[in-house]
Amino acid sequence: LHTDMCKHSLRINKQKIQIDVCVFVFQTPSAVQKIKQLLKDKPEHVGVKVGVRTRGCNGLSYTLEYTKSKGDSDEEVVQDGVRVFIEKKAQLTLLGTEMDYVEDKLSSEFVFNNPNIKGTCGCGESFNI
Numbered sequence: 556l557h558t559d560m561c562k563h564s565l566r567i568n569k570q571k572i573q574i575d576v577c578v579f580v581f582q583t584p585s586a587v588q589k590i591k592q593l594l595k596d597k598p599e600h601v602g603v604k605v606g607v608r609t610r611g612c613n614g615l616s617y618t619l620e621y622t623k624s625k626g627d628s629d630e631e632v633v634q635d636g637v638r639v640f641i642e643k644k645a646q647l648t649l650l651g652t653e654m655d656y657v658e659d660k661l662s663s664e665f666v667f668n669n670p671n672i673k674g675t676c677g678c679g680e681s682f683n684i
Contacts, residue, residue, distance in 0.1 A: 581634070581651075581652070581653050581654065582632075582634050582635075582637065582639065582653075582654045582655075583653060583654065583655040583656070584635075585655060585656040585657070586654045586655050586656040586665060587634060587635045587636075587637050588656070589656040589665070590602075590603055590637045590639075590656075591636070591637055593621075594621075594637075597621055599623060600621040600622060600623055601622065601623060601624060601625075601638055602621075602622055602631075602637065602638030602639055602640055603619055603620065603621060603622060603637075603638075603639055603640070604618075604619070604620050604621075604622040604626075604629065604639075604640045604641075604642060605617065605618070605619055605639060605640070605641050605642065605645060605649065605654070606618040606619075606620075606641070606642035606644070606645045607642075607644065607645040607648050607649070615648065617665075617667050619665055622640055625638075625640050626640065626642070626643075628642075628643035629641060629642060629643065630643075630646055639654070648669075648671065649667075649669065650670075650671055651669075651670050651671070652667050652668065652669040652670070652671075653667070653668040653669075654666075654667055654668075655667075655668060
């Protein structure tokens with residue numbers, strides 16, 4: 556990951572400290588390009604929001620949706636002009652995750668390569684940390 560994407564401020568007992576922890580989602584060039592293409596037709600949206608929700612047999616699944624603004628507790632990643640907002644409850648889950656966009660003859664999808672995953676279900680719909 557780029558080092559400028561791995562800086563984060565943390566408050567402990569009202570004292571602000573700068574730490575080098577990658578809390579952001581890193582996007583591959585194909586993910587950046589696809590998000591730009593999708594947002595081109597949606598001028599009222601400023602970016603996409605990434606989150607997690609409880610789902611499936613293994614606990615969690617990713618969410619990805621258009622957003623018109625940054626939420627108060629969202630982390631914002633700007634990469635090559637693309638704004639990605641990470642919901643607060645997903646920030647630790649997505650620590651150091653790479654977001655990719657993959658196309659083949661049968662499907663096209665965003666794929667999250669998450670180094671924190673401990674297990675996935677058989678169908679690949681959900682994961683656990």
